[in-house]
Amino acid sequence: MKYLNGLILVALFTVIAIFIAEIPAIHSLGFSPLVIGIVLGIIYANSVRDRMPESFHDGVLFSAKKVLRLAIVLYGFRITFQAIYDVGLDGAIISLLIVVTTFAIGTYFGMKIFKLDRDTAMLTSAGSSVCGAAAVLATEPVLKAEPHKSAVAVSTVVFFGTLSMFLYPVIYSSGLLSGLDPSQFGIYIGATIHEVAQVVAVGVTYGGITADNAIIVKMTRVMLIAPMLIVLGIVLAKYFQTSEEKAEKQGIVIPWFAVGFVVMSGISSLHFIPENLIDQINILDTFLLTMAMTALGMETSISKFKDVGLRPLYTAGVMYIWLLVGGYFITKLVTELI
Numbered sequence: 001m002k003y004l005n006g007l008i009l010v011a012l013f014t015v016i017a018i019f020i021a022e023i024p025a026i027h028s029l030g031f032s033p034l035v036i037g038i039v040l041g042i043i044y045a046n047s048v049r050d051r052m053p054e055s056f057h058d059g060v061l062f063s064a065k066k067v068l069r070l071a072i073v074l075y076g077f078r079i080t081f082q083a084i085y086d087v088g089l090d091g092a093i094i095s096l097l098i099v100v101t102t103f104a105i106g107t108y109f110g111m112k113i114f115k116l117d118r119d120t121a122m123l124t125s126a127g128s129s130v131c132g133a134a135a136v137l138a139t140e141p142v143l144k145a146e147p148h149k150s151a152v153a154v155s156t157v158v159f160f161g162t163l164s165m166f167l168y169p170v171i172y173s174s175g176l177l178s179g180l181d182p183s184q185f186g187i188y189i190g191a192t193i194h195e196v197a198q199v200v201a202v203g204v205t206y207g208g209i210t211a212d213n214a215i216i217v218k219m220t221r222v223m224l225i226a227p228m229l230i231v232l233g234i235v236l237a238k239y240f241q242t243s244e245e246k247a248e249k250q251g252i253v254i255p256w257f258a259v260g261f262v263v264m265s266g267i268s269s270l271h272f273i274p275e276n277l278i279d280q281i282n283i284l285d286t287f288l289l290t291m292a293m294t295a296l297g298m299e300t301s302i303s304k305f306k307d308v309g310l311r312p313l314y315t316a317g318v319m320y321i322w323l324l325v326g327g328y329f330i331t332k333l334v335t336e337l338i
Contacts (some may be wrong), residue, residue: 006059009052010298013040014290029165032197033290034133035158038151041297049298063295064147069257071288072138072225076264077281079223080271083216090338091187091213095220097330098191099228102129102319110315116308119145122232123153124312128319131222132157132195137292138225138258142233147299152308154293156316161194163320168193168202177328184335186210190217192327223265226258 017037020026026036084092103125110121126139136153139145171177172185180188186209193199196218203214268278 002055003059003062005053006056006061007063008059009056010060010063010291010295013037013044013294013298014287016040017290017294018287029162031158031162032133032195033286034293035154037290037294038133038154038297038300041294042151042300042302043297045298045300046302060295060298063291064299065141067288067295068137068292069141071285071292072134072257073260073264074281074285074288075134075222075225076261077268077278077285079219079265080269081265082269084220084223086216088338090334091190091217091220093338094187094191094331094334095217095224097334098323098327099129099221099224101326101330102322103228105322106315106319109318110312114311114314116311116315117149119143120149120152120308120312121315123149124156124315125319126228127153127157128160128194128316128323130225130228131218132161132198133293134196134222134289135225137289137296138229139232140296141257142229142236147296148301150296151300152312154296156312157194159313160316160320161198164193165198165201169205171324179332180328182206182208182210183213184331186213187217187335188327188331189214190219191221191331192323193218196222226262229258 014033014037017040018033020036020040021031021033103122106125106128107121110116110124111118114121116124122143123136123139123145126135127133129135133154136150136157140147140150168189172180177185177188185206186203189202189210190199190213193202196215199214199218200211203211267273
């Protein structure tokens with residue numbers, strides 16, 4: 001019962017976030033309920049939070065941690081192994097190359113060049129390399145990061161992901177991507193734009209094979225959340241432990257919710273669950289993800305942003321340039337070789 005008041009509060013904000021996201025003007029910009037939720041949460045945290053009863057805090061933290069893990073597990077129902085197979089070997093290879101190189105570049109530049117702390121650098125890298133806000137949410141418990149660091153990482157996803165929705169059609173129309181046919185351009189969209197909603201927004205502009213490839217390749221990147229988190233847990237234990245973690249002699253972190261994600265994807269792939277039930281699960285999952293994101297916002301003070309300044313934006317900017325330029329050459333090279 002100690003979680004009830006906070007859970008009700010977060011759920012109420014979540015309903016409002018979903019309602020706002022459905023407003024045509026907002027929806028046309030590709031802002032998902034997750035993004036709206038964290039904005040509402042941050043407004044709450046920096047206005048009335050200190051005047052609310054302390055009993056609300058437990059439920060907010062429960063949403064940011066436990067509800068988050070459940071939401072990531074249920075996210076697996078959005079993926080089927082058949083969809084990944086349909087996009088072909090080239091789409092899978094491109095997705096893997098983009099995820100690995102982008103995460104490595106972001107982590108290196110964030111920690112070594114821009115002197116970010118480990119968690120902020122890796123959360124920002126996860127958001128750019130895999131699937132935006134959902135990847136940040138999934139990575140946070142593996143790193144055991146503070147909520148405000150996730151909020152900082154999500155803000156970079158919002159900025160550059162929104163920029164993509166306007167920039168990609170412009171650069172394609174200008175002929176700068178003339179080396180890509182509609183099929184290749186769809187793969188490029190799916191492999192390099194941050195959020196699923198943003199990929200859909202750009203892909204449906206062109207329709208046909210461009211839209212199909214964009215969405216399938218994007219979902220292939222989403223599928224890489226699970227192996228990325230497992231590998232990250234192993235790498236963290238060997239090379240990136242903080243002094244506090246070393247003192248505690250923490251071992252390898254196995255993100256079991258990531259394993260659950262793969263299991264749910266496998267169940268979804270068997271197609272024995274009715275399609276309408278899968279749709280209902282996905283609606284529930286969007287609600288839970290928005291709850292988790294809203295709760296993260298509720299734990300985020302604007303003053304925490306001042307501590308890191310523009311360095312996360314610089315880090316995300318380097319990755320964005322890599323996604324635009326490197327993603328083009330990776331897409332071109334792999335699709336022509338395979």
